[in-house]
Amino acid sequence: MVNAYTKSRIRKIVRRFDLIPLRSDSIASLYRKNAIVRVRTESGTYAMKPFFRSNLLHTGTIDQIKTAADYIQHLMNNGFNSMPKWLASNSGKLWTLNQGRPFYVTTWINGRSMDNQEDFEKLGRALASLHTTSSRSFPLKGPFYDHIRLWQNHDRLFRRRMAKANQTNKWTRRWYKRFGESCNQFSDRSWTELMSPELVDLFVKEMIRPALIHCDITSLNVIIADDGQLFIIDWDRIKLGSIYVDLATALMNTTRFNPVLIHSLLNGYEELRPLDRTERKMISSLYRLPREAWFTARFPKSPRSRIMLDIMEQTWPLRLKAMDLLDEWVNQ
Template structure:
């Protein structure tokens, strides 16, 4: 897709939204070279985003974009202010098809990334607002947290098999496994034991009647503080009905960089709007401790991205352990 967004193609897409681009520029993301297109028009600056199907779901790309657009519409109708406005196409939908690929357009948010404790308090409030707002109009029931846990359990089992095989075969990365693999196993074992406790299992049952929308991919690059100091969460392609506890744990891991001040600020902001009891805190703490990066990185050990993830884990290992201790203290407060 090196030259997939020609000026002609961009004009065709924007025309469906009543826009005429004056100029355009393509930006890369962590995973895609042509992740987003910035267009400047007489009415403002916008972002064109291609929508990609989630390969873990059996549904089609069209079904997935329809579901995503419905959730986005519900949030916009409820006044949720922490995401860029999605534009409506001439057909009345929040997306359009071009060459078989769904595209959507949002306002372009100019600003900076998360920097200080105040920013992290605000991302906590944004996350809590998402969870509490969406729970008022959703009626879907399902084992939200247990479903995610089962997926992670499978990844953990595969990690352990790869670790054993690598050490026995004296593979190139066996040294990392010997140094950190056993620690990852110990951390996971402790988390799995906590997740089997009766009070946690009871919480799973209560969650069945409290469905909520989750962003499911809040990372540092996906949070922007605009020039007028408004916080925006971008890249809503993975929005779904799911576990708020998983959403909080993943956000903590993917944004705070194991900084204790940032962790405490995010949780403070979240609990201003969504107070958590001791069992809920314990669940988040246990989910946070799972070494998901190790599972992902060792799945394809020869890829540059995997090697980078392993290097980051080595550099931040002690910080990770201290962050886990901090969350354990938070649980017992």
């Protein structure tokens, strides 16, 4: 993958978007050495990105990029401005095919990561705008992505792995012994709440009239541009799904369990889309689920699994306080 994109290949792809490259360089992500190609042209700087299918969906790569592009076009048509602009290729589509791989091109955003309350309020407003923009002009075609069922499967696998902890390495056995049962208790409480009639009814209503969700709001996927505008990047996993899942995972992935930042994100969200008590309870229940621990059960030999368990151990007291904070928020 180091030399995956030659200059001639990059030029061939971006010319389909009416761009003439002057210089290009590959940018790595946590998972790929050539995640994005930054392309400098006379008209500005752009991001050329390969599209990879999600293994969690039972559809092919082309079907997935077609669906994602339709959703992106819908957001652009309805004035959602917290994402980089996707360029249309000379075929009129928001993507092109090269050597069997879909690629798309967006404007490049220069900026910084989030670091203060105002930034997190902006993220809250951006998420609320995403969820309301996509749900206003229904219908949108596509399946509803059921995170709840997926997470229940991950939880069951985690419990099975815990029960066979003597077959794992010494370090993992120690972690399971110290934190595993607490993770199960958090999950039990959340599943009980999520199965309550009021939350089941709320989830059913979402399935009938779903919204678009980003599915991967992390600190690395949020940029504060040089002019102060917030942009969310990396929209490959955009889906029809639960806005409460999207908000709960954004809280977990960006705020570092900081009470001030948690409140800032939620306050920004509720400026545009106020939440009632039932909705708040849904978010609090989803936030409590120990998804990082479940990841390690799915990929026990991955180096990332050890890192995630280390982070969980280091942040454990902060996590407990954040859970309590959200419980208080539900009852305000």
